[in-house]
Amino acid sequence: MMKATEEKPARKRAGYDVRRIREDFPILSRPVNGKPLIYLDNAATTQKPQTVLDALTHFYTRECANIHRGVHYLSERATESHEIAREKVRQFINAKSAREIIFVRGTTEAINLVAQTYGRTRLGSGGEILISGMEHHSNIVPWQILCEEKGAHLRVVPITLSGEFVLEQYAELLGPRTRLVAITSVSNALGTINPIREIIRLAHECNVPVLVDAAQAVQHQPVDVQALDCDFFAFSGHKVYGPTGIGVLYGKERLLEAMPPYQGGGDMISSVTFQKTIYNKLPYKFEAGTPNVSGGIGLGAAIDYLQFIGLENIYAYEQELLAYGTRALLAVEGLRIIGTAKEKSSVISFVLEGVHPHDIGTILDRDGIAIRTGHHCAQPVMEFFGIPATARASLGIYNTRDDFDILVEGLKKVKEVFQ
Amino acid sequence: MSDLRDLYQEVILDHHKKPRNFQRLEHANRQADGYNPLCGDKLSVFMHVENGILKDIGFIGTGCAISTASASMMTESLKGKTESEAKAIFERFHLLVTNHSDPLPDPSTLGKLAVFSGVREYPVRVKCATLAWHTMRAALEGSRETVATE
Numbered sequence: 001m002m003k004a005t006e007e008k009p010a011r012k013r014a015g016y017d018v019r020r021i022r023e024d025f026p027i028l029s030r031p032v033n034g035k036p037l038i039y040l041d042n043a044a045t046t047q048k049p050q051t052v053l054d055a056l057t058h059f060y061t062r063e064c065a066n067i068h069r070g071v072h073y074l075s076e077r078a079t080e081s082h083e084i085a086r087e088k089v090r091q092f093i094n095a096k097s098a099r100e101i102i103f104v105r106g107t108t109e110a111i112n113l114v115a116q117t118y119g120r121t122r123l124g125s126g127g128e129i130l131i132s133g134m135e136h137h138s139n140i141v142p143w144q145i146l147c148e149e150k151g152a153h154l155r156v157v158p159i160t161l162s163g164e165f166v167l168e169q170y171a172e173l174l175g176p177r178t179r180l181v182a183i184t185s186v187s188n189a190l191g192t193i194n195p196i197r198e199i200i201r202l203a204h205e206c207n208v209p210v211l212v213d214a215a216q217a218v219q220h221q222p223v224d225v226q227a228l229d230c231d232f233f234a235f236s237g238h239k240v241y242g243p244t245g246i247g248v249l250y251g252k253e254r255l256l257e258a259m260p261p262y263q264g265g266g267d268m269i270s271s272v273t274f275q276k277t278i279y280n281k282l283p284y285k286f287e288a289g290t291p292n293v294s295g296g297i298g299l300g301a302a303i304d305y306l307q308f309i310g311l312e313n314i315y316a317y318e319q320e321l322l323a324y325g326t327r328a329l330l331a332v333e334g335l336r337i338i339g340t341a342k343e344k345s346s347v348i349s350f351v352l353e354g355v356h357p358h359d360i361g362t363i364l365d366r367d368g369i370a371i372r373t374g375h376h377c378a379q380p381v382m383e384f385f386g387i388p389a390t391a392r393a394s395l396g397i398y399n400t401r402d403d404f405d406i407l408v409e410g411l412k413k414v415k416e417v418f419q
Numbered sequence: 420m421s422d423l424r425d426l427y428q429e430v431i432l433d434h435h436k437k438p439r440n441f442q443r444l445e446h447a448n449r450q451a452d453g454y455n456p457l458c459g460d461k462l463s464v465f466m467h468v469e470n471g472i473l474k475d476i477g478f479i480g481t482g483c484a485i486s487t488a489s490a491s492m493m494t495e496s497l498k499g500k501t502e503s504e505a506k507a508i509f510e511r512f513h514l515l516v517t518n519h520s521d522p523l524p525d526p527s528t529l530g531k532l533a534v535f536s537g538v539r540e541y542p543v544r545v546k547c548a549t550l551a552w553h554t555m556r557a558a559l560e561g562s563r564e565t566v567a568t569e
Contacts, residue, residue, distance in 0.1 A: 356483035358458055362426070362541060374458055388459025388481060417427050418436075418484070 016317045021309065022398045024049040035368030038403050043188050043216060043347050043394035044372050046241045048302070055301035056243060059294045067293055068267060068284075082293050085300030086283070092303045093233065094224040095250050099282035102256070103291050106247035107215040108138040110234030111182070113249055113286065114211055115142035117259040118232075119180065125151035128177045130170070130208075132194070133159040133384060134187040137377040139213045143182060152179075159384065163190035163339040167198060174206050181210045185217035189378035189390070190339030191322075191347030193217075200229055209255065215239055219396070220318055220345050222311040225250050237295060241397070242302035246295030249286070256282050263288040306397075314397055318346045321395055325404040329393075332411050338390050349376075349390040352411065355418050357391040363417060364410045371407070425537035426544070427484065430492075435484035440477045440494035447477075453554030453566040460486040460547055464554045471502050478551060485544050489535065490551030496532055502559055508532075509552050515539075516548045 022028050025047045030037055039047060059081065065074035067082050083098070090098045104110045119142075123129065129143045133156050140154075147154050155178075157170045165183075174181070181203045185196050200210045209231035217223060219240040225233050232255070237246035251259075261268055261279055265288035270280045279285045306314065325348055329335055334353035352360055357373035364371060372392045375382045382389060393407060447465035454461045462480025466473055476494045480487070493512075497505050511529055516538040538548045546568035554566045 356459075358483040358544070358547065359427075359485070362544060375456075379456070382459070388461070418432065 016309070016313050018317070018398065018400055022400075024051070024305075025398055026050060026053070028398060032368040032370070033366050035366075038367075038369040038406050040393040040395060040399065040403060040407060041370045041372050042219075042396035042399075043239070043376075043392065045238045045244070046219065046396050047398070048241055048243065048298075049305050051305050052242060052298050052301045056294050056298045059297050066290055078293060081297050081300075082291070085296040088300040088303045089248050092223075092307070093218070093248075093250060094226055096226060097253060100250055100253050100256065102249040102251065102283045102286045103296050104234075104247045104249050104286075105245055105292070106236040106238070107213060107234045108142075108236075108247075110232075110247055110249035111138055111211065111213065112142045113262045114232050114234075114251070115146045117262050117286075118209075118251075118255065119143070119146045120149075121260060123147070123150045123152050123179045126177060127152040127179045128155050128175070129153075130155050130157065130173055130178050130181045132157045132165055132170075132183055134163060134165070134190055134192060134378065134381055135182075135184055136188050136213065136215070137379070138215075139182050139184060140380070153177075156380075159192075159381075161385075162341055163187065163192045163381075164341045165192070165194045165199075167195060167202070170199065171202055174202060174208060176206075178203075178206065178208045181208055182213065183210065184213040184215075186214075186220070186345040186347075187339065187378075187381075188216045188347065188394075189349055189376040189381045189392070190341065191344040191349065191394075192339060192341040193343040193345050196228060196230070204229065216345060216347070219306070219314075220311075221315040231255055237299040237302065240299070240302055241305060242299035243292075243295050245292045246299050248299075253282065256286070259286075261288070262286050265289045267291075309397065318395060318397070321399060321401065321404075322346055322348070324401050325393065325395065325407075328404045328408050329411075332408060332415075334415065335411065338385055338387070346395045347392060348394070349392045351387055351390055352414065355414055357389040359418070360391045360411070360414050363414045364407070367406070367410050367413070369407055369410050426541055428534050428537065430531065430534050431484065431488040434488035434491040438478075438487050438491035440498070441479065441491065442477045443479055444475055444477045446475070449558040449561070451554045451558035451562060451566060453480075453550045453557075453568070455482075455486075455546055455550055455567055455569045457569050458483070458547065460550055462486065462490055462551055462554060464490070464551060464558050466555070466558055468502065468559070473497050473500050473502070473505055476555075482550070483544075483547050485538065485547040486550050489548045492532055492535075493551050493555060496530060497555070505559065506556065509556055512552055513549060516545050518542075 027047050063077040065078040067079040086098050086101050089101050203210045211232035212230045214235040218235045233250040238244040268288040271278045338349040361373035374389045444465040446467050449466040452463045460482030465477045467475040478490045518539040550568045557566045
């Protein structure tokens with residue numbers, strides 16, 4: 001087991017040994033319907049390595065206490081472990097300060113937090129929020145709610161038939177009324193990697209801040225929020241091989257300082273009287289109540305694990321596997337890939353002629369193959385392509401070429417059933 | 420562990436590929452829409468009811484094999500039945516697919532519809548099998564709201 005340090009990630013593993021990685025994930029040896037599990041639903045959630053599971057158990061067996069206020073030993077241990085995890089997140093995304101790392105439940109809560117605090121105070125009647133046509137519902141609905149409340153407008157940058165973001169049209173929509181751009185780094189439905197740096201650059205030229213939905217990005221490639229210069233950045237722990245119920249909102253310190261609190265309660269205050277309450281400093285101002293302490297610690301362990309492998313190594317491996325998987329699927333007659341951007345991440349959405357995605361998913365499931373079918377919380381994307389749903393295979397650090405070979409065999413079986 | 424064949428039986432696949440009564444009815448006096456947005460199954464059921472008898476029934480829509488086959492077989496089994504017979508068949512079909520009765524209801528009371536017994540093993544797909552039926556019942560009752568089984 002590798003040890004986490006507080007300074008920088010431990011030595012990197014040489015090469016990419018996917019078999020060794022698979023051994024770290026106990027669930028991968030669990031059969032489904034009598035068949036080996038072929039888990040290709042990583043965009044929905046990822047499996048957990050033993051070190052994350054151990055970190056969760058360790059917390060509950062050796063360090064369990066509430067954080068921040070106790071003077072007893074366990075409370076000090078829990079507090080320290082939780083803050084070490086926060087520091088790991090800071091390093092993971094290269095934020096300047098741990099004060100800029102807010103623990104939340106997930107990407108959805110992070111976006112709602114920004115909408116309800118930053119958005120509420122900065123958006124007025126006639127103002128505009130700019131998003132893209134490929135967003136997940138979590139990066140659409142909070143803005144719709146906000147715009148309705150404020151009499152503001154949601155503007156949508158269209159996408160192309162290959163699922164790409166159109167920078168020229170974005171530049172045209174960016175205007176004096178734009179108050180915020182909210183954009184996904186990687187599309188969960190299409191796999192498109194968006195030109196985030198350029199999107200941020202253009203927005204900043206107009207003094208417009210940018211929120212990046214990184215739910216499908218941080219697990220596939222290295223990220224650096226300072227280099228991106230994004231104003232807000234959100235991701236979910238359970239999609240980066242960590243536990244559910246934990247996520248991160250990064251915000252530039254000066255922005256977070258100026259924002260009113262999100263939820264009120266304990267921990268986000270420094271003093272309370274019935275006459276006046278003074279809020280706590282960052283990041284605690286935005287962390288009301290007892291947080292998901294074990295979740296944060298589990299996320300820290302997941303980050304250690306990923307950094308041990310190396311995000312650049314993960315990116316290289318997954319890109320090659322994506323290319324292999326794409327080729328393999330394209331060889332299936334009647335299969336059409338939805339989302340064919342030049343730059344894609346580890347998601348392949350597809351449709352099969354004459355077979356509804358749900359039927360594909362049910363038949364594949366009998367052979368232990370887990371893919372996702374449906375609209376993937378991106379109904380506008382489905383509507384754009386004129387389809388009710390897609391089947392989606394999404395890969396992670398432990399997937400192999402064999403997984404795609406078995407998927408293709410499964411699809412042949414699907415076709416047999418329906419021919 | 421059940422065999423896929425239990426769900427995707429020949430007759431179901433046949434009805435999916437060549438749905439029966441797959442049309443609007445010009446002379447329909449009952450109609451309702453059904454839509455499961457989470458899975459994308461969408462259909463409309465049309466009926467011509469005279470003197471309490473379903474003289475004609477048709478449906479249009481798009482969806483998975485289970486929902487299409489169920490709608491198709493529904494139209495075949497209900498044509499010529501009385502409204503109360505249709506509702507009774509609905510109840511028996513619903514019991515069949517939702518595993519609320521052990522053992523299976525007597526297949527002779529359901530005819531061809533008994534092939535949907537396999538859906539019991541696939542709880543996630545029950546809503547696909549029942550969409551057309553709930554829509555049909557809403558049409559009989561004159562309900563204006565779009566039906567969903569999610």
